[in-house]
Amino acid sequence: MPEGHTLHRLAADLAGTYAGRQVRSSSPQGRFEAAAARLDRRVLEGAEAYGKHLFVSFEGTEEQVHVHLGLYGTFLISPGVGRPVVGQVRWRLEAQDTADLRGPNACELLTPPAVEQILGRLGPDPLRADADPDLAWHRIHRSDTPIAALLMDQKVLAGVGNVYRAEVLFRQRVAPMTAGRRIPRVRWDAMWADFVALMQVGVERGRIDTVRPEHEPQAMGRDPRADDHGGEVYVYRRDGQPCLVCGTPVRRRDVAGRNLFWCPSCQQRR
Template identity: 85%
Template sequence: MPEGHTLHRLARDLEAAFAGRRVRSASPQGRFAAEAARLDGRVLESAEAFGKHLFVAFADVPEQVHVHLGLYGSFVISPGVGHPVVGQVRWRLEAQASADLRGPNACELLTPPEVDAVLGRLGPDPLRADADPDRAWHRIHRSQVPIAALLMDQSVLAGVGNVYRAEVLFRHRVAPMTAGRRLPRVRWNAMWDDLRELMQVGVERGRIDTVRPEHEPEAMGRDPRADDHGGEVYVYRRDGQPCLVCATPIRRRLVAGRNLFWCPSCQQRG
């Protein structure tokens, strides 16, 4: 599932391509046809990400389009217009460029109260300037749930997914099964600041990179990571491989329905 940096990058790219322009709006697949027709010919005003959710607003339309990509969704922007429809395109936008949405979990036109209801279910998003880390902390420091599960709970923290949770826990040497209430406030503050920086790098590069300069391939004389997710990471999908810091084999276990990766030597403390 795309993590929050992907949605923020997508929002930025949609605004660059369409904001302030009248757009053609259609649903070749037909599952968003009535809503797309209502938006056809309107000026796209903004595209904004909140965690893993995208909201697109149009002039003179009180509702907003809510998109959640889920596991298999994609929203691809291409130069030019009039491209043949390939696959099941739920929603197509066209101005001087085209954007095709395929396979989302959600593509719906929501009223302002419905938008507020979606946002009300989300915790703070580290990539948003208006995010309040104290909201997440109030949930974490009262909880017996392992921190590795809390980081994946979008009502606690919005936008963080499986890669960022594993990597931020490693970078701060936190044992993943540590109960939230045992995590010191100073460590949470450091993790929040780190997530903001790491996820902003993800927006800029379009991939997740979490290793420090001294552990990059060139510095260590090792081969770059070969993985379809791209980016250089410490533990994600590296089970059985030596830790880049201490050489202990990385472990894997299922936590909150997803594979968690961690170093049993580096991550001993709560």
């Protein structure tokens, strides 16, 4: 599932391409047809992300389109208009360029109260200037749930997914099964700062890179990571391979329904 940096990058791309322009709105697949027709030929005001959710607004209506890509959704912008429809396009925007949404978990036109209901269920998003890390901390330091599970809970922290979870826990030397209430405040502050910095890099580069300069391929004399996910990481999808810091084989286990990767030496429970 795309993590928060992907949605923020997508929001910026949509706003940069369409904001202030009158757009054609349609639903070639038909599942969003009525709502798409209501938005047709309106001026797109903007797009913003909150966690893994995207919201697109238009002039002349308080309703917004809410998109959640889920595991298989894509929202791709291609040059030109009048392009042939390929695959099941749930929603198409056209204005000099064409944006096609395919396979999302959600694509719906929502009233302001419905939007607020979604936002009210989410924890702070490290990529938003209005984020309050104290909201996440209050939930974490009262919980007996392992920190690895808490970080995947979008009610605790919005936008963080499997990769950022594993990588920040490694970078901060936190044992993944440590109960939330045993995480010191100073450690949480460092984790939050790491999420903010790493996810901002993800927005800029369009991929997740988490290794420090001294552990990059050139510095270590190793081959770049070969993975369809892309990016240089410490533990994610590196189970059985030597830790880049201590050489101990990276381990994998299921936590909160997803594969967690960690180094048992660098991340010993304190």
